[in-house]
Amino acid sequence: MFEILKDVRIDWLAKRRLFISISVLLLLAGLASAVGRQLLPGGSDAFNLGVDFKGGTVITAKFKQRPTTEVISDTLARAGVRDAVVQYVVNKPDEVLIRLPQQSSGEAGAVAAEQGQIDLVGRDRVGQALATFGEQGGAELVGTDAVGPVAGRALRNQAIAVTLLALVGVLLYIASRFEWTYGAAAVITVFHDVLVTLGFFSVFQWEVDLTVVAALLTLVGFSVNDTIVTFDRIRENLRLHRRDSLYNITNEAINQTLSRTVITGGLVLLSVLAMVLFGGRVLRGFSLALLIGIIVGTYSTIAIASPIMVWWQQRLQRSGTPGAPTTERQMRPGRGSVKRRATAQREPQSASRP
Amino acid sequence: MKKNILQRLIIIALVTLASLYVVFWPRHRVTAKDFTYQGINDTLRENIRLGLDLRGGSHLVMRVQTEDYLKTLTENTALGVQGAAKDANQTVKEVRPEVSNGEYRIVLVAGDGVNGTELRDNVQRQVDLSNWINSISSNTITWTLPQAAQRLLSDQAVNQAIRIIDSRIDAVGVAEKTLQTHGPQGSHQILLQMPGVDDPERIKKLIQAESRLQLVHVVSPPSPQPVQTYATEQEAIQSVGGTLPPNRLVLPYAERDELTAVEEDNQPSERPRRYVVVERPAVIEGSELRSAEAVSQTGVGDSYQISFALKPGGAQKFGSWTAANINQYMGVVLNDEVKSVAFIKSQITDQGQIDGRFTKESAEDLALTLRSGALPASLVYLEERTVGPSLGADSIRSGVRASIAGLLFVIVFMVIYYRGSGVNAVIALLLNVMITLAGLVFFNATLTLPGIAGLILGLGMAVDSNVLIFERIREELRTGKTVLSAVDQGFDRAFVTIIDTHVTTIVSSLFLFIFGTGPIRGFAVTLVLGLLANLFSAVYVSRTIFIWLLNRKGRRVESLSI
Numbered sequence: 001m002f003e004i005l006k007d008v009r010i011d012w013l014a015k016r017r018l019f020i021s022i023s024v025l026l027l028l029a030g031l032a033s034a035v036g037r038q039l040l041p042g043g044s045d046a047f048n049l050g051v052d053f054k055g056g057t058v059i060t061a062k063f064k065q066r067p068t069t070e071v072i073s074d075t076l077a078r079a080g081v082r083d084a085v086v087q088y089v090v091n092k093p094d095e096v097l098i099r100l101p102q103q104s105s106g107e108a109g110a111v112a113a114e115q116g117q118i119d120l121v122g123r124d125r126v127g128q129a130l131a132t133f134g135e136q137g138g139a140e141l142v143g144t145d146a147v148g149p150v151a152g153r154a155l156r157n158q159a160i161a162v163t164l165l166a167l168v169g170v171l172l173y174i175a176s177r178f179e180w181t182y183g184a185a186a187v188i189t190v191f192h193d194v195l196v197t198l199g200f201f202s203v204f205q206w207e208v209d210l211t212v213v214a215a216l217l218t219l220v221g222f223s224v225n226d227t228i229v230t231f232d233r234i235r236e237n238l239r240l241h242r243r244d245s246l247y248n249i250t251n252e253a254i255n256q257t258l259s260r261t262v263i264t265g266g267l268v269l270l271s272v273l274a275m276v277l278f279g280g281r282v283l284r285g286f287s288l289a290l291l292i293g294i295i296v297g298t299y300s301t302i303a304i305a306s307p308i309m310v311w312w313q314q315r316l317q318r319s320g321t322p323g324a325p326t327t328e329r330q331m332r333p334g335r336g337s338v339k340r341r342a343t344a345q346r347e348p349q350s351a352s353r354p
Numbered sequence: 355m356k357k358n359i360l361q362r363l364i365i366i367a368l369v370t371l372a373s374l375y376v377v378f379w380p381r382h383r384v385t386a387k388d389f390t391y392q393g394i395n396d397t398l399r400e401n402i403r404l405g406l407d408l409r410g411g412s413h414l415v416m417r418v419q420t421e422d423y424l425k426t427l428t429e430n431t432a433l434g435v436q437g438a439a440k441d442a443n444q445t446v447k448e449v450r451p452e453v454s455n456g457e458y459r460i461v462l463v464a465g466d467g468v469n470g471t472e473l474r475d476n477v478q479r480q481v482d483l484s485n486w487i488n489s490i491s492s493n494t495i496t497w498t499l500p501q502a503a504q505r506l507l508s509d510q511a512v513n514q515a516i517r518i519i520d521s522r523i524d525a526v527g528v529a530e531k532t533l534q535t536h537g538p539q540g541s542h543q544i545l546l547q548m549p550g551v552d553d554p555e556r557i558k559k560l561i562q563a564e565s566r567l568q569l570v571h572v573v574s575p576p577s578p579q580p581v582q583t584y585a586t587e588q589e590a591i592q593s594v595g596g597t598l599p600p601n602r603l604v605l606p607y608a609e610r611d612e613l614t615a616v617e618e619d620n621q622p623s624e625r626p627r628r629y630v631v632v633e634r635p636a637v638i639e640g641s642e643l644r645s646a647e648a649v650s651q652t653g654v655g656d657s658y659q660i661s662f663a664l665k666p667g668g669a670q671k672f673g674s675w676t677a678a679n680i681n682q683y684m685g686v687v688l689n690d691e692v693k694s695v696a697f698i699k700s701q702i703t704d705q706g707q708i709d710g711r712f713t714k715e716s717a718e719d720l721a722l723t724l725r726s727g728a729l730p731a732s733l734v735y736l737e738e739r740t741v742g743p744s745l746g747a748d749s750i751r752s753g754v755r756a757s758i759a760g761l762l763f764v765i766v767f768m769v770i771y772y773r774g775s776g777v778n779a780v781i782a783l784l785l786n787v788m789i790t791l792a793g794l795v796f797f798n799a800t801l802t803l804p805g806i807a808g809l810i811l812g813l814g815m816a817v818d819s820n821v822l823i824f825e826r827i828r829e830e831l832r833t834g835k836t837v838l839s840a841v842d843q844g845f846d847r848a849f850v851t852i853i854d855t856h857v858t859t860i861v862s863s864l865f866l867f868i869f870g871t872g873p874i875r876g877f878a879v880t881l882v883l884g885l886l887a888n889l890f891s892a893v894y895v896s897r898t899i900f901i902w903l904l905n906r907k908g909r910r911v912e913s914l915s916i
Binding site for chain 1: 415417419537538541734735736737738739740741742744745748752753755756759760761763764767771803804807808810811813814815817818821822825828829847850851854855857858859861862863864865866869870871873874877881
């Protein structure tokens with residue numbers, strides 16, 4: 001057998017203070033970045049929101065011969081386009097992204113903003129400007145995203161609301177299968193993962209667009225999945241070793257599932273790396289968010305979910321029946337779990353087969 | 355055990371074949387060409403419905419300005435109330451519509467000594483005020499449009515707008531468009547998606563083309579005197595005493611023989627414009643049209659006119675009005691311009707025509723927009739996305755390339771790390787992809803970029819299931835169990851975990867599917883399909899392969915390649 005991790009025995013829970021400090025630091029860094037940027041005069045917004053959420057226009061243009069971004073910017077400015085940001089597309093030698101804020105100002109702009117209308121003045125002007133590159137430059141608009149401020153807000157609110165609803169579903173299901181403390185621990189962990197990932201996006205000002213939301217949803221899935229695998233093992237072990245403390249059992253469960261955690265996490269990470277490398281610009285925000293999310297999600301199962309669950313359970317026990325060991329009474333197995341009893345007592349000294 | 359394997363193998367074979375059939379078999383009559391690389395590629399494109407982000411096209415979100423609709427409704431109803439009060443021979447000081455902050459009211463101030471209740475009943479007998487709530491205080495009657503009625507009417511306006519947009523786009527022929535309400539309740543938004551249309555300007559123009567037909571009473575001395583027209587707008591206003599009362603309107607009168615094209619409204623016509631005074635509200639509104647047709651004007655060469663017919667309700671109204679107004683002048687108004695004026699010779703019921711020398715095209719476009727009716731209120735565009743076909747193709751390429759690269763990494767690792775059993779996992783993985791795609795095709799779901807993300811998460815969880823099972827089997831083997839019981843235990847134990855992780859994710863995806871739209875929904879659909887496929891491929895199929903390996907005839911299984 002080719003094994004990466006053999007018979008690991010680490011006291012993970014003993015390191016909980018360290019883990020939680022790291023997480024708190026990460027969260028604080030993200031929070032500081034978000035709040036600081038928002039409050040400091042002249043600072044940018046908390047997040048670099050893409051047009052999907054902020055409103056505005058992004059134009060993808062394709063050139064036969066791509067001029068420098070300065071040349072394009074100058075041409076746009078001459079055509080009366082205000083504050084355009086021109087960017088080369090990674091991995092694409094002939095494409096350029098042009099970002100525009102709302103163009104019409106004054107009264108017309110105010111009315112449009114109030115009605116949440118999109119602003120196509122900018123796009124039309126960009127179209128005219130690009131036409132001046134003529135036959136040789138061969139500029140062509142290949143895609144436009146124009147989102148009005150109202151639609152952007154609605155998309156953002158919907159994404160948040162729907163994710164929260166989905167988490168309530170997760171909480172209820174885990175509570176019904178395990179115990180509600182398990183569900184709460186899993187959901188807190190998911191919040192942790194999402195917030196830490198968003199913190200990275202705030203600190204590095206990576207653009208947050210719809211694909212990032214898809215990535216966050218994916219991350220929620222992975223994180224919950226990871227947590228459940230460990231919790232499941234804890235539940236199983238609780239039935240096998242009734243005399244042991246929850247603390248030891250949780251450590252054992254983490255160690256037993258560690259090779260699975262590392263292999264799955266590593267494989268998914270590899271797939272995401274493939275996406276970063278081959279995915280092109282449309283998947284870039286997505287793969288970046290996922291890259292961080294997978295690492296954080298894997299780490300948080302061990303570092304956040306388990307300590308919180310153990311701490312909570314122990315607190316409940318202390319207030320309930322003091323000094324009592326964790327027994328079947330407190331840790332009821334979930335409904336519909338396997339009836340089969342353990343056929344062999346697990347041996348502490350596990351021997352690998354020859 | 356033997357029989358059990360056979361049954362399992364048959365089920366697996368059937369599912370696999372069905373999936374392959376659904377995904378790869380062309381929907382059209384099969385030719386030899388379908389078996390070339392290009393042919394298979396085309397079939398895939400035909401079978402898997404791609405979203406706009408992958409395929410190219412336009413995505414428009416618009417909002418119906420329902421406030422405008424309710425405002426116009428209030429104004430028109432107020433005019434109706436005024437007319438009805440006058441018919442009831444009651445002294446009325448004032449009828450005014452009041453629109454402010456989402457409140458719509460009609461206020462009627464009656465003369466002194468008028469019985470308010472009686473007046474109200476008289477008015478309500480003539481004017482449909484069933485949606486309004488009335489209140490009477492001394493000599494003032496107020497009709498208020500309650501919130502519920504506002505919502506109802508707004509929703510009706512949105513639905514009407516959808517029908518109208520639908521018929522207008524249909525006439526142009528956009529394949530596989532999506533047209534539906536959008537966003538949360540009460541946002542009055544409409545979503546229009548048109549695959550393959552990467553310049554939506556033409557469609558937008560057609561959607562917003564205003565074609566409002568009205569038949570009006572022209573204020574003029576009756577025939578045989580000629581119709582009263584004025585050279586300027588001011589002159590026309592002077593004729594009614596300097597200020598325009600609310601039941602009068604001055605409209606330009608484009609005289610005959612002018613070549614009228616729908617989009618040339620802004621161009622100054624060569625002939626001098628005249629003005630006429632008309633009564634408000636109109637006798638007949640465009641919504642009461644039953645049909646409108648462009649017909650060739652006989653004897654005038656390449657010239658067209660539009661003949662129209664009214665719906666029964668409108669025809670009745672028109673019939674009684676014309677009967678009561680013989681020798682009066684009637685005007686046909688198109689988009690606030692009087693197109694023709696004629697006196698009423700006798701009662702007309704349901705036929706009429708718009709004269710004017712239209713070109714064939716402009717007459718047909720006009721007839722189309724007349725038939726589809728006027729939009730109940732103006733539209734505002736909230737979102738417009740266009741994806742050129744090349745950009746869409748790029749996205750597919752990168753999505754597919756990334757997925758395949760990821761899949762290859764996984765396959766290589768699984769085979770190295772788990773050896774023989776790794777092959778087992780690879781089979782399960784590939785089958786998972788196959789079944790998920792088949793599910794997409796079968797349910798006619800749309801594959802979008804976020805959908806690919808869901809696919810990737812599904813694959814990740816498929817790998818995870820295999821890893822869970824294999825690690826568990828290894829653990830059981832380490833405790834010294836026989837291969838057979840280790841495999842059995844491994845699957846049974848891991849199964850509990852797999853069910854928990856899958857159900858949790860399916861539950862949360864269901865929430866995403868029910869409450870999310872567009873991109874979020876696309877993600878949820880592929881994820882749920884992937885997970886369901888996985889319960890089959892990673893658990894059932896993988897286990898069957900193990901059972902088969904361990905039960906081959908004449909062999910005692912001593913070791914397992916894992």
